[in-house]
Amino acid sequence: xxxxxxxxxxxxxxxxxxxxxxxxxxxxxxxxxxxxxxxxxxxxxxxxxxxxxxxxxxxxxxxxxxxxxxxxxxxxxxxxxxxxxxxxxxxxxxxxxxxxxxxxxxxxxxxxxxxxxxxxxxxxxxxxxxxxxxxxxxxxxxxxxxxxxxxxxxxxxxxxxxxxxxxxxxxxxxxxxxxxxxxxxxxxxxxxxxxxxxxxxxxxxxxxxxxxxxxxxxxxxxxxxxxxxxxxxxxxxxxxxxxxxxxxxxxxxxxxxxxxxxxxxxxxxxxxxxxxxxxxxxxxxxxxxxxxxxxxxxxxxxxxxxxxxxxxxxxxxxxxxxxxxxxxxxxxxxxxxxxxxxxxxxxxxxxxxxxxxxxxxxxxxxxxxxxxxxxxxxxxxxxxxxxxxxxxxxxxxxxxxxxx
Ligand code: SF4
Numbered sequence: 001x002x003x004x005x006x007x008x009x010x011x012x013x014x015x016x017x018x019x020x021x022x023x024x025x026x027x028x029x030x031x032x033x034x035x036x037x038x039x040x041x042x043x044x045x046x047x048x049x050x051x052x053x054x055x056x057x058x059x060x061x062x063x064x065x066x067x068x069x070x071x072x073x074x075x076x077x078x079x080x081x082x083x084x085x086x087x088x089x090x091x092x093x094x095x096x097x098x099x100x101x102x103x104x105x106x107x108x109x110x111x112x113x114x115x116x117x118x119x120x121x122x123x124x125x126x127x128x129x130x131x132x133x134x135x136x137x138x139x140x141x142x143x144x145x146x147x148x149x150x151x152x153x154x155x156x157x158x159x160x161x162x163x164x165x166x167x168x169x170x171x172x173x174x175x176x177x178x179x180x181x182x183x184x185x186x187x188x189x190x191x192x193x194x195x196x197x198x199x200x201x202x203x204x205x206x207x208x209x210x211x212x213x214x215x216x217x218x219x220x221x222x223x224x225x226x227x228x229x230x231x232x233x234x235x236x237x238x239x240x241x242x243x244x245x246x247x248x249x250x251x252x253x254x255x256x257x258x259x260x261x262x263x264x265x266x267x268x269x270x271x272x273x274x275x276x277x278x279x280x281x282x283x284x285x286x287x288x289x290x291x292x293x294x295x296x297x298x299x300x301x302x303x304x305x306x307x308x309x310x311x312x313x314x315x316x317x318x319x320x321x322x323x324x325x326x327x328x329x330x331x332x333x334x335x336x337x338x339x340x341x342x343x344x345x346x347x348x349x350x351x352x353x354x355x356x357x358x359x360x361x362x363x364x365x366x367x368x369x370x371x372x373x374x375x376x377x378x379x380x381x382x383x384x385x386x387x388x389x390x391x392x393x394x395x396x397x398x399x400x401x402x403x404x
Contacts, residue, residue: 001090004047005368006328007083008057008361009335012311013286013328015066016041016059016073016083023076028099028119030062039063039147039315041073042121042358043081044095047368051380052350054095055365056121056358060313065325102171107164116160116168121358123180124172124209126165129195132186132216134253141253143240144319145284145312148186162202169207179354179398180234181207184214187253192216193223197230204231208398210352212236214282216258217266224270233397236280236308237267242296246288250320271305277347279305285334286312286326294337301341306349309338310360331361332369339366343379348386353394 002010018024018041028042041061044054060066073094075081082091103114117126127148134141135149142149172178181203185192192215203211212234213227227235240254241247248255254263271279281300285293293309300307311331314323342349342363350364364383370376 001088001092003368004045004049004055005335005361005365006332007045007092008055008365009311009331010328011057011059011071011083012313012361013325013331014069014071015063015325016061016069016071017066018061019072019074019084021076022073024096026077026098027096039313042097042119043073044097046093046095049368051367052364054356055362055368056356058120058358060325062316063314063325064316064321065314100172100176102168102175105171107167109161109164111160111164113168113171116164117172117181119172119176119178120182121356122176122178122354123182123357124169124176124178125182125184126160126168127185128160128165128183128199129185129188129192129215130159133189134187134257137253141256142319143254144250144252145287145315147315147317150317162198165199166202166206169203169209173207173209177354178209179394180210180212180352182212182214182234187216187257190218190220193218193227197226200227200230200232210234210355210394210397214238216254217262219262221266221269224266224273228273231397234278234280235270235274236282237263237270238282239263239267239296239300240282240284241288241292242283242299243288243292246292250287267300267305268303271303276304277306277349277351280308281305282308282310284310284312285331287323290330290334293334297334297337297341301345301347304345304347306347306363307338307341308357308360308363309334335361335366336369338363339370343370343375346379346382348383348390350383351386351390353391 030041040058042058044056047053047055070086072084081094081096083094084091105113117124132148169181183196196213200211203209210233213232214236240251244260247260267281283296297307312326314320
């Protein structure tokens with residue numbers, strides 16, 4: 001049997017088949033409303049460990065490689081669900097989260113809320129801006145793994161007003177206990193952060209949620225100061241690849257319009273001004289040589305930021321659709337390194353309340369991979385203490401100041 005984190009990684013790498021008699025009635029549907037890497041079925045794996053209760057994973061089910069996966073999902077809402085591993089004749093019990101009722105609710109502009117934002121794990125993800133402008137060039141400058149240009153305006157609303165976003169956030173908070181709203185929008189020239197600011201302000205003031213922003217970096221770093229003044233809780237930067245050649249090859253828009261150095265500079269600028277772990281550097285593992293991925297993880301953790309590592313998914317419709325998914329063994333090495341880097345740099349992983357990200361292996365999921373030595377136990381004891389001490393801080397940050 002694999003432990004829950006190993007299973008999570010293997011599901012990212014191999015995907016899963018759906019049995020003919022499977023009933024997913026009432027489950028969250030397969031959603032393709034965010035940048036390239038999220039296109040699967042949301043499931044929660046019981047951890048069987050005291051470290052955390054469940055691990056969330058967005059399992060690839062529509063990609064070609066998933067059709068030959070040894071994993072087969074069976075079950076129905078009444079009897080529950082299991083994943084059968086045909087290689088070892090093994091069953092893993094899993095939970096399939098229900099689709100929240102608010103997905104079908106309309107905003108006051110008559111837009112279904114599921115076209116404004118979706119749950120990804122336990123947080124609310126909203127693609128805020130018009131489609132990332134890398135898709136508008138001819139030939140297109142989009143990142144080669146991404147499918148955002150095909151989603152915005154089709155599976156989700158092309159423009160979202162403040163009222164659309166606030167109403168969706170209220171519903172997600174009230175009905176799904178959402179504590180974190182993540183706003184992203186790809187590349188918007190020098191207007192992306194300014195566009196996001198009123199949304200950040202309104203969500204902070206009127207919803208009472210933690211707010212994260214993920215946009216391509218902008219050269220005027222005072223824009224980040226403005227976001228900090230508004231109380232933004234989290235900033236993330238999609239570095240994608242550490243090796244400059246892989247970065248230029250697979251992220252032509254980022255390389256040509258911004259340059260890789262700007263990502264590092266913006267990350268360092270924000271990491272120096274925000275609490276440790278409030279900034280993330282995001283990278284994709286399983287494409288560039290693994291040594292580069294490990295180097296990226298060490299760099300990100302060394303400046304006090306979280307390494308957020310996505311396992312590469314050759315998403316249907318992307319330019320990299322026919323690329324192979326990464327090997328499980330390599331990804332175990334990467335995720336173990338993530339936890340180890342966070343431990344070595346004393347990053348407070350898993351401290352914020354109820355934030356489980358299904359698109360990546362959360363750094364605290366990877367605790368299940370770590371060697372049980374003295375360093376592990378002292379870091380875990382420190383993490384428990386930080387979680388406890390941080391509660392009033394997060395309560396304060398999530399306090400609603402008014403409701404319009
Ligand atoms: S910056 Fe790249 S990954 Fe992000 S939305 Fe644009 S094309 Fe997609």
